[in-house]
Amino acid sequence: MGDVAGIGPEVIARAWGDSPLRALARPFVVGSRAVMERALACVGGGATVQEIKQPEDAEPSPRVIPCLEATELDVADVPHGHVDPRAGRAAYDFVITAIDLALQRRVDAVTTLPLNKEALRAGGIVHPGHTEILAERCGVSRHAMMLYIGPPAGAGSSGLGVVHVTLHVPLRRVFDLLTGEAIEAKIHLADQALRPLIGGRAPRVAVGALNPHAGEGGLFGDEEIRIIAPAVARAQAAGVDVTGPIASDTLFGRALSGEFDAVVAMYHDQGHIALKTIGFDRAVNITLGLPIVRTSVAHGTAYDIAWKGRAETSSLIESVRVAARIVSGRRQLGLPVGAS
Template sequence: MPLPRLALTLGDVAGIGPEIIVRAVTSGRLREFCTPLIVGHPDVVARAAKLLDTPLRLQLVASPAEPVSDGAIACWNPGADVVRDVPAGQIDGRAGKGAYDYLVAATRAALRSEIDAITTAPLNKAALHAGGVNFPGHTEILAAECGVAEFAMMLYLPPGPEVRSPHGLGVAHVTLHTSVRSVPGLLSESKIRETVELIDGFMKRIGCDQPRVGVCALNPHAGEDGLFGDEEATLIAPAVQAAVAQGIRAAGPFPADTLLRRAVLGEFDGVAAMYHDQGHIALKLIGFERAVNVTLGLPIVRTSPSHGTAFDIAWQGKASCDGLVEAARIAAALATTR
């Protein structure tokens, strides 16, 4: 059986994306579970290889499905040439637009089944906007391109020393890239229930037959019986009850500070967080290098490492590719269970 064909998008070329992709494809680790395809400008890739003093034989392809010769790494450039001149470690609209073009092209190729999965290097949201792209991040672009209304961003920590569940721990978020002030108004019973359903479906897909899903409260102490807010009683508890009525092993709402600890200790396989940092902080604290971002609800497979563009160390040869390799490994595994 052929290995999954995995697209690696360069992300923001002013960040560490080109470096970590070159490290990953030249390490030999990716070849164990996928056939990589770099999506981005070949000159930027070659410059990263020179920086790292790493031999890299690129073969330019006109389409993702074009075969390559043995030992070569395919590189497909669906973007503009202007990214070649982007300075390192700075917000630049050309880099933002390039990251968008790479992602959109890879997504459409996946929808056409020309590739089996996508792993994205980080983009910078300010650069995205500077490039005229009015999306807050990868997840929202992917949902728009795929035409889906029910989707979620998950941080998934595979089985390992950080978590006791034999299936790892997945934390998905009801709201995504938005201000904390706007979160209460964006919550609804249906969105919370949909997030629980997506968590349940993902965990089953990776082999957890009966996932246990804990649902975070929004307010401290789960609202303290209405003293700190009523979202727990009016929105979250009814969503949990609706999920249970569908046969999902959901429970909550629980105070987030104790729920995440309970999940790490193995009581839950998945957690529904109400907002971005409520889930991200806990998982990044215990598993920053191994946590993988997975977009749930898409008809295609997309993952990414949990870190950002790291402008402070970009193009200095310091960035580790471990997070990208782990994200690629999860993408390849999910591609075989579609």
């Protein structure tokens, strides 16, 4: 459900009645029944909330939203559109419950609605966001976030994913954090993650440069020579279909022409600006390196429009669609997923 003061509950309520959600999966909500009922009252539609005790009890229909109560906090009266510590703590409770269900293989995948990092901290949670919570709960250290747009995205019939070597850090720190080991690890994560989405074949991965014109032979910076190119060469030697470093001003033009399935970007805006320009409403976050399938909407809590009946549902629908594709693809490849 995400942060109850944001648009998450409203997005769920709006998406439920007139979308392909139930054709894609057998969904249920992990969150607060009282908040879900308020969200339904906000958007209308006539559906009711079915409180369930376990996933197996979920019987979703156009008029019934199953909801697993996942917090002991009373969040029904949390003010809309504002940072609230109860909302932050409850959002943490929701995602922990969902992760545990996936780790127990009682669900096949988890799709998350947005939380607010400031509210999370106010609620006593030290993690900056979903990705870090997921990594700790799943016990993994090698992970990454991939921003993905499925077909049609201009990139042939497979869509396009972007994996970031650095993400939520100040731009001035990128140069210090950029290592060959980190780049190589992200290349391998991209290679593994895309296979279930593109029929099992080896993905074609492009690695972006850091400096203008890929450093112009060292004139504009030598990170391409010292760090990026050697990492690409090691990944190639390990059997990955990877090319780079490629100058940023031509990188996404080539990817959108169908030359690549994935891009490894050096920093946040290098990847996010391109993909969100291509299709903000269809962008999906996928967490790589986890033992579970997790997708997320690519937008935030949008406090400014929360609970005003204006929230769009397309990113949630696409997130569920992509999660279902990953689960199906993993099964076809004989890879483990959640519930049997």
